[in-house]
Amino acid sequence: MAHAKSNSQILTANRLRDGETVYYTEAGEWSAFVTDARVATTPDDIEALNKAGGAASAANLVVDVNIIGVTPGAGVTPAHIREVIRATGPTVRTDLNKPIARPQR
16 A cells, blocks of 8 residues: 655654653744644755754754654654654553643643
Protein backbone atom coordinates (compact mmCIF):
# COMPACT_ATOMS: atom_id res chain seq x y z
CA MET A 1 0.00 0.00 0.00
CA ALA A 2 1.42 3.40 -0.94
CA HIS A 3 1.64 6.07 1.73
CA ALA A 4 0.51 9.63 1.04
CA LYS A 5 3.41 12.00 0.56
CA SER A 6 3.52 15.21 2.54
CA ASN A 7 5.64 18.32 2.33
CA SER A 8 4.69 19.20 5.90
CA GLN A 9 7.76 19.32 8.13
CA ILE A 10 8.48 20.25 11.75
CA LEU A 11 11.66 20.92 13.71
CA THR A 12 12.56 18.67 16.62
CA ALA A 13 15.53 18.45 18.96
CA ASN A 14 16.49 17.43 22.47
CA ARG A 15 16.66 20.14 25.10
CA LEU A 16 20.23 20.24 26.38
CA ARG A 17 19.21 21.03 29.97
CA ASP A 18 17.28 17.78 30.54
CA GLY A 19 17.26 15.73 27.31
CA GLU A 20 13.51 16.22 26.75
CA THR A 21 12.31 15.88 23.15
CA VAL A 22 11.12 19.33 22.08
CA TYR A 23 9.50 20.95 19.04
CA TYR A 24 10.00 24.44 17.62
CA THR A 25 6.82 26.55 17.80
CA GLU A 26 5.34 29.51 15.89
CA ALA A 27 6.33 31.69 18.86
CA GLY A 28 10.00 30.79 18.35
CA GLU A 29 10.11 28.73 21.53
CA TRP A 30 10.59 25.03 22.24
CA SER A 31 7.67 22.91 23.49
CA ALA A 32 7.57 19.34 24.78
CA PHE A 33 4.31 18.80 22.86
CA VAL A 34 4.44 17.88 19.16
CA THR A 35 1.05 19.48 18.55
CA ASP A 36 2.59 22.88 19.42
CA ALA A 37 5.11 22.54 16.56
CA ARG A 38 5.33 25.08 13.76
CA VAL A 39 4.51 23.25 10.51
CA ALA A 40 6.52 24.23 7.44
CA THR A 41 5.12 23.45 4.00
CA THR A 42 7.31 25.45 1.62
CA PRO A 43 11.05 25.33 0.95
CA ASP A 44 11.40 28.82 2.46
CA ASP A 45 9.55 27.76 5.62
CA ILE A 46 11.71 24.65 5.92
CA GLU A 47 14.87 26.74 5.48
CA ALA A 48 13.64 29.06 8.25
CA LEU A 49 13.25 26.03 10.53
CA ASN A 50 16.77 24.89 9.64
CA LYS A 51 18.16 28.32 10.55
CA ALA A 52 16.24 28.39 13.83
CA GLY A 53 17.52 24.93 14.72
CA GLY A 54 21.10 25.88 13.88
CA ALA A 55 20.87 29.02 16.01
CA ALA A 56 19.41 27.13 18.98
CA SER A 57 22.09 24.48 18.68
CA ALA A 58 24.86 27.11 18.49
CA ALA A 59 23.40 28.74 21.62
CA ASN A 60 23.59 25.36 23.42
CA LEU A 61 19.84 25.22 24.00
CA VAL A 62 19.24 21.98 22.06
CA VAL A 63 21.10 19.08 20.44
CA ASP A 64 20.23 16.52 17.75
CA VAL A 65 18.25 19.05 15.71
CA ASN A 66 16.22 17.46 12.89
CA ILE A 67 13.53 18.36 10.40
CA ILE A 68 10.94 15.57 10.35
CA GLY A 69 7.81 14.86 8.32
CA VAL A 70 4.30 14.88 9.68
CA THR A 71 1.42 12.75 8.41
CA PRO A 72 -0.95 14.63 6.09
CA GLY A 73 -4.46 15.16 7.38
CA ALA A 74 -3.66 13.99 10.89
CA GLY A 75 -2.84 17.29 12.59
CA VAL A 76 0.72 17.38 13.80
CA THR A 77 1.50 13.67 14.01
CA PRO A 78 5.00 12.47 13.15
CA ALA A 79 5.09 10.37 10.00
CA HIS A 80 7.73 7.90 11.22
CA ILE A 81 7.29 5.49 14.16
CA ARG A 82 10.63 6.56 15.69
CA GLU A 83 9.34 10.09 15.98
CA VAL A 84 5.99 8.96 17.39
CA ILE A 85 7.91 7.17 20.14
CA ARG A 86 10.05 10.27 20.77
CA ALA A 87 6.85 12.36 20.98
CA THR A 88 5.03 10.12 23.45
CA GLY A 89 7.66 8.43 25.57
CA PRO A 90 9.01 4.97 26.32
CA THR A 91 7.43 1.84 24.90
CA VAL A 92 8.23 -0.41 27.85
CA ARG A 93 6.64 1.64 30.64
CA THR A 94 3.49 3.18 29.26
CA ASP A 95 2.76 4.68 32.69
CA LEU A 96 5.64 7.08 31.96
CA ASN A 97 4.27 8.22 28.59
CA LYS A 98 3.27 11.81 28.03
CA PRO A 99 0.30 12.94 25.97
CA ILE A 100 0.99 13.89 22.36
CA ALA A 101 -0.90 17.18 22.89
CA ARG A 102 -0.80 19.75 25.64
CA PRO A 103 -3.47 18.89 28.26
CA GLN A 104 -6.51 21.20 28.18
CA ARG A 105 -6.95 23.48 31.17
